[in-house]
Amino acid sequence: MAEIVIKGVAKRFDTFTALHSVDLTIADQEFMVLLGASGCGKTTLLRIIAGLETPSEGEVWIGGRRVDHLPPRHRGIAMVFQNYAVFPHLTVFENIAFGLRMAKVPQAEVTRRVTRTAELMHIEQLLKRYSGELSGGQRQRVAVARALAMEPDVILMDEPLSNLDALLRLEMRAELKGVLAESKTTTIYVTHDQVEAMSLADKISVMNGGRIVQSDRPTEVYRNPAARFVGSFIGNPPMNFLPAQPDGAGGWNVAGQRFDGPGVAKAEFAIRPEDLHPAETGLRAEVRVVEPLGPHTLITADVAGQPFRAILESDRPTSPGEVITLAPTPDRIRWFDPETQKAIA
Known part of the structure; x- marks a missing residue:
């Protein structure tokens, strides 16, 4: 042993x-x-x-x-x-x-x-x-x-x-x-x-x-x-982080969108780039950089003034300056305490 x-x-x-x-x-x-x-x-x-x-x-x-x-x-x-x-x-x-x-x-x-x-x-x-x-x-x-x-x-x-x-x-x-x-x-x-x-x-x-x-x-x-x-x-590219504000109705406002989240006083929203997909509703993102990666495309966008990355299917044409809407996969959203930096269960 x-x-x-x-x-x-x-x-x-x-x-x-x-x-x-x-x-x-x-x-x-x-x-x-x-x-x-x-x-x-x-x-x-x-x-x-x-x-x-x-x-x-x-x-x-x-x-x-x-x-x-x-x-x-x-x-x-x-x-x-x-x-x-x-x-x-x-x-x-x-x-x-x-x-x-x-x-x-x-x-x-x-x-x-x-x-x-x-x-x-x-x-x-x-x-x-x-x-x-x-x-x-x-x-x-x-x-x-x-x-x-x-x-x-x-x-x-x-x-x-x-x-x-x-x-x-x-x-x-x-x-x-x-x-x-x-x-x-x-x-x-x-x-x-x-x-x-x-x-x-x-x-x-x-x-x-x-x-x-x-x-x-x-x-x-x-x-x-x-x-x-x-x-x-961990992750290449790493997780995206956005500030979150309680909306007074038990949810959280993240870049103008409402999300269900933890019942705490303060929280930060996090999502991995591969856990986002274009949708009718979601986070408004203005594309800044497009990087083709073969089967996927990595985009760097601006979301509420913050740099934000998403990995999209390569057959979805995207160009700098375009405004798209990105929806996170709900069960892949993570929340962190902005003071302790620890994950919120």
């Missing part, structure tokens, strides 16, 4: 607090993605789990064992870095075997593990080549194979695909998910790329300002963001 439990972990650098009392549980064999913008604390949290940083307070448990006082080599982890960290003067075989030899694993077992992980990563034909001769994608496969060969309880990945081109990232995402599911290894993966997070994760933990804002399944994070930040960060 390799359940990871983070209890009240904080990290301070002089007067700057990088993490604020983080609590998080990653289930055995779960693929958890830490998602957030640069500086949100996700890499700091990963490094604390790895033992490369010491928490200012709090505890880290792996497999029922407290490890925050242990050096990295005694935590049962392997790490894959953004810059691959493979040795160009060694062959692929030697790179994958490096950690095993440092751990004094018998040669027959080294050969077995290297061969198996190379096959998993589809690089068995490269074992005799020097890693300096490989492409970026091949070097990243070597780095992952080296981590898997250690048969760790946990694999930690710090933006491992960010240096690859878009097509290679797509291929590696699919491969990584399959390989890690087959290896049954608990994985924590750091990224700022929401597409990567949505496609890979069993669970996503969205971080902002050193705190975990929401931790849930990808579909839940996308459809039911727990805070305004999550709605604005």
Whole structure:
């Protein structure tokens, strides 16, 4: 079992607090993605789990064992870095075997593990080549194979695909998910790329300002963001937000249209761009920019003085300057507290 439990972990650098009392549980064999913008604390949290940083307070448990006082080599982890960290003067075989030899694993077992992980990563034909001769994608496969060969309880990945081109990232995402599911290894993966997070994760933990804002399944994070930040960060394009005013009859006035909403004193209206469609009644939108995207068209419009985006079918002709009416899908409307920024149930 390799359940990871983070209890009240904080990290301070002089007067700057990088993490604020983080609590998080990653289930055995779960693929958890830490998602957030640069500086949100996700890499700091990963490094604390790895033992490369010491928490200012709090505890880290792996497999029922407290490890925050242990050096990295005694935590049962392997790490894959953004810059691959493979040795160009060694062959692929030697790179994958490096950690095993440092751990004094018998040669027959080294050969077995290297061969198996190379096959998993589809690089068995490269074992005799020097890693300096490989492409970026091949070097990243070597780095992952080296981590898997250690048969760790946990694999930690710090933006491992960010240096690859878009097509290679797509291929590696699919491969990584399959390989890690087959290896049954608990994985924590750091990224700022929401597409990567949505496609890979069993669970996503969205971080902002050193705190975990929401931790849930990808579909839940996308459809039911727990805070305004999550709605604005997840999605490309992100959620639209409009101010709302109570209409005195139990509803809400949003850009001149009435909507049913929560029974609270203050609220903000939110809808995703794909959850809008042209209709006879709805939000009056003056089109500013039209971006054809193949099967769909992304428009940026002005609604009540606010920028507002909608994704429409490409066979619906639209041009800048046109005024259209956009109706939200009722069950996709979300409401947020404008003061706390949290979702209103």
